[in-house]
Amino acid sequence: MKIDEAREVRTTCPYCGVGCGVLAKVAANGEVTVRGDPDHPANFGRLCSKGSALAETIDLDGRLLYPEIHGSRTDWDEALDLVASTFSRTIAEHGRDAVAFYVSGQLLTEDYYVANKLMKGFIGSANIDTNSRLCMASSVAGHRRAFGSDTVPGSYEDLELADLIVLVGSNLAWCHPVLYQRIAAAREKRPDMKVVLVDPRRTMTSDIADMHLAIAADGDVALFTGLLAHLGQHNALDRAYITAHTTGFGQALFAASALDLAGIAAATGLGEDELVRFYSLFAATANTVTVYSQGVNQSSSGTDKVNAIINCHLATGRIGKSGAGPFSVTGQPNAMGGREVGGLANMLAAHMEIENPEHRDRVQRFWSAPTVAEKPGLKAVEMFQAVADGRIKALWIMATNPVDSMPDADAVEAAIKACPFVVVSDVLAKTDTVRHAHVRLPAAAWGEKDGSVTNSERRISRQRAFLATPGEARADWWIIAEVAKRMGFDEAFSHPSPADIFAEHAALSAFENDGARDFDIGAYAGVDEEGYEALVPFQWPAPSPGGTIGRQPIRFFANGSFYTPDGRAKFIAIRPTAQTRTSSDYPLVLNTGRVRDHWHTMTRTGKSPRLSQHLAEPFAEIHPADAQHFGIGDADIVSVSTEHGEVLLRALVTMRQRPGSVFVPMHWTDQFSARARVDALVAPITDPISGQPASKNVAARVERFTAVAFGFAVLAERPASIDADYWSLARCAAGWRLELALEADRDWPDFAASLFGADAPGETLAYHDVAGGHYRFARFAGSRLTGALYLAPRPVAVSRGWAVEQLSADHADRRGRLAIVAGRPGGNSVDRGAIVCSCFGVGANQIAEAVAGGCVSVEAIGATLHAGTNCGSCRAEIRTIIEARRLHAAE
Structure with missing residues (x-):
């Protein structure tokens, strides 16, 4: 596409659930720069490190640009015909539940809507689930039990108005940085604001915490049931609110009182004095917001954790009010949008219930569908188990990478590999999941896609295209609709644009609603192309004119009315429990999660050199006492294993880790490391209500990996192969950086040549200290460094940041090249450090x-x-x- 003049487009960040507004500027020469949108109410111009680097992730390197069948390029007609005919034949021969869609919070709402409509309304199965099952399904289940609907009551503004913020299982500083900055800024203005962090790790979020409760894994139920009991014992309840607006309080309080303070301390791993201080602070502070995320949700008791938190807010009337309430923050940019359209296997569109025959009838009539799924479909873990045992014979994976992100990931990979027919719609040609697809469909990426997303405070924003769609890539909604047409559903899927889909989605939300359901954006049911293009961020509900909800509110439940049959919120009776999974064979608790500068499986952030420099390799965070016990030194390579698998990682020994635990980030894949797919270690244990996997409490052991040589390399080109037991590859400004560990000696000059490119021209300088086990190589092509390799019997003491910079430097001075071999700056050169x-x-x-x-x-x-x-x-x-x-x- 030829660009004659610069233009700036308002869009939305594709990373976490904060939903930050982004201004993408496209220069006349096509260069893209991004900045935060100062007018967007989620971020007011702020962006995190990932959002700030978005322009570095939109190149075409590695893109899937054309449809493929069995690895060979084809055209869209042949690919779509094959998908449609195979799905239709599979349904005819084996029934509608023999097919499944596995979708993603990376999809836009319009994509999600069409996929859900096809599967639940026209195929007639509910076998559509989403990777959002892995991050917020327990919140959905908890909301529905307590409120009668999946409603997040509050607004980001409440974080700035609260006098106490309790952060539970949420490393907000790294996982939702803009919300963290909003809280930090509010705290600077109001120093009396208190922050309590409940997390096994002393994460960077503890920087603003007045109190850090280093809770034992899955101790949250005991912590919050203990809080409810404390509130009852110390007359800190809102009795009038409980009487007027809730049911079940007596049973909940009785169940919560099963343990005394000493019992709660034992179940949580916290001191009694810590508990009393926290409980007293909560009881005394009317304006309290409890923010929770994956540390709560990703648990086999996740739904109970959510309801234990909500119980405390209901008991004190701290909900529906300014600066108060339980607040679930989601992990993906459109996890909320997926919930709104029924992207989960146990929900219908527009927050209707698949178990409710009236809701099914309403959706079927609205869609003019031949049928609507009558029972919940298979949730994510169940779905891939059904793929493995042959019940599902045709699977379509959209915009996600389950070979890396699902628990028991090796079994998931084996299931996908053995499935008779696998379709993958994705942006990249090489991911650990795409490699097993029979049909690969090139999807549009961020910057090319046009649609909407919903953030954690129920705010709907537009993602707008500012780049031409490359090759033959297409929007996900278009791909799904074209398959639907070929399956015989032409009329229902004749959408001309995402605006038309959004209007239909909005109309369904208002259809026979009249205030009976929380999700209502009927005000946008008549939106046309022009109105859709001009759509500004808005918070739902936004009902049709004359709707019973009236003016758009900021908070739900301000009037004490809920979406249960009797209009009252329900207390859920929960008994305090502790969940111990460790044993003599697996004595440590493995906890998985995110780091600051990477996202999911790095298909996007892995493209950015600067995002890969903060933490450039996978690591295992271990407490010094555990490291000493297991004979592990800082920067050693360690094996972390469970009953399901083993990974190799760099040891990071730190007091921030809770003793008896190990933390491993979730991001590294076979594309960036030798053996670091941590979800291969996670058991397929799920919450029995929500179906969400338990990724924060896995029994594991850690052992030192015995290496004869450690290495570090900088390379102008990615090596074709890496023959090492441990390796981790990351982009840098002019190439790649590589960490290595090897269990046996090699012919080191040959090894260096294999990394540099055996046939690549150039001059190699080398230094060998055979007795000491130190080897160094540097390859130059003209005045350019094309590769440097440093080997030593211990982790290599090389100035990594400086070595990376040498790939971009001019090395015409031959004597100066000796500094490269030395591995440290000479003269007045600066070593910035990590x-x-x-x-x-x-x-x-x-x-x-x-x-x-x-x-x-x-x-x-x-x-x-x-x-x-x-x-x-x-x-x-x-x-x-x-x-x-x-x-x-x-x-």
Whole structure:
């Protein structure tokens, strides 16, 4: 597409559930830059490190650009005909439940809507589930039990109005950085605001916490049932609210009182004094918001955890009010949109219930569908088990990578590999899931897609296209609709545009509603192309004119009315429990999660050099006492194993980890590492109500991996293969950086040549210390460094940031090349150290030097180095460096 003049497009970030507004500017030469949208009510111009780097992720490197059948390029007609005919034949021969869709919170609402409509209304099965099952299904189940609907009551504004924020199982600083910055800014204005962090790890979020409760794995039920009992014992209840607006309080209080304070302490791993301080603070603070995320949801007791939290808010009347309420923050940009359209296997569109015959009839009549699924479909874990045992014979995976993200991931991969017919719609040609597809369909990516998403506060925003769709890639909604037409459903799927789909979605939300259901955006049922293009972010409900809800509210339940049959919220009776899974063979608790600068399985963030420099390889975070017990040193390679698998990771020994636990990030895949797919270790244990997997409490063991050699390399080109027991590859500014560990000696010159490219021209400099086991190689093509490899018997002491920069430098001075072989800067060259601030490329050594020079606050560091002044995600780490330097100076 030829661009004659610069233009700026309002769109929405494709990462977490905060739903930040983005301004994407396309220059006349096609160059794209991004900045936060100052007018978007989710972020007011702020972006995190990932959002700030979006322009670095939109290249065509690795893109799937054409349809493929069995790995060979084909055209759309042949590919779509094959998908439609195979699904139709499978249904005819084996029944409608022999097919399934596995979809994603990366889809736009319009994509999600069409997929759900096809599966539930026209195929007639509910076998459509989403990777959002892995992140927020327990919240959905908890909301429905308590409120009668999947309703998130509050608004981001409540985070700034609260006097107490309780963060439970949420590393907000790294996983929802813009919300963290909003809280931090509010706290600076109101120093009396208190923050309590409930998390086994002392994460970077603890930087703003007044109290950190290092809770034992799955101790949350005991913590919050204990809180409810405390509220009852200390007359801290809102009796009038309980009487007027709820049911079941007596039973809930009785169940919660099963353990005394000592019992709660034992179940949570917390001290009695810690519990009393937290309970007293909660009881005394009327404006309290409890923010919870994956540490609550990803549990075999996740739904009970959610209801234990909600019970405490109902008991104190802290819901539907300014600065108060339970608040679930979602992991993906459109997890909420998927819930709205019925993307989960146990829901219907527009928050209607698949078990309710009136709802099924209503949806069927609205769609003019031949049928509507009569029972819930298979949830994610069940779905892939059904693929494995042959019940599902045709599977369509859209915009997600279950070979890496599902629990028991090796079994999931085996199931997909053995499935008779697998379709994958994706952006990239090579992911760990795409490689097993019979049919690969090229989907449009962020920047090319046009549609809407809903964030964690129920705010619907537009994602707008600002790039031409490359090759033959197409929008997901179009792909699904074309298959539907070929299956004989032409009229119902003749959507000309996403605007038409959104209008239908809005109309269904209002259809026979009149305030009976929470989700209602009927005001947009008549939206046309022009109105859709101009759509500004809005919070639902937004009912049709004359609807019973009236003016658009910010918060639900302000009037004490809920969506249960009697209009009252339900207390859920929950007994405090502890869940111990460890044993003598697997004595540690494995906890999985995210890091600051990467996203899911790195199909997007892995493209950005600066996002890969903060944490460039997979790691296992271990407490020093555990490291000593198992004979593990900092930066060793360790094996982490469970009954389901084994991974190799770099050891990160830190006091931030709870003793007896190990934390491993979820992001690394076979595309970026040798053996680091951590979800291969996670058992397929799920919450019995929500079906959400338990990814935070896995019995594991850790052992030191015995390596004869460790290595680090910088390479101008990605190597064709890497013959090493442990390797981790990450992009850098002019190529790649590579970490290595090997169990046996090699012919090291040959090994170096295999990484540099055996046939690539150039001159190689080498240094060998055979007795000491140190080997160094540097390959030059003209004045350009094309590769450097450093090997040692222990983790290599090389200035990594400096070595990476040498790929971009000119090396015409032959004597200066010796510094490359030495692995450290010479003369006046600067070693920035490990990158702390991704936005401005500021390293730990630079920050430490500034502290030594008199910068003793985060603000002073920002004024001197700019670090921490853009997205702010690194501010906690900067403060950690400042405090460490102060302690060092005081010794």
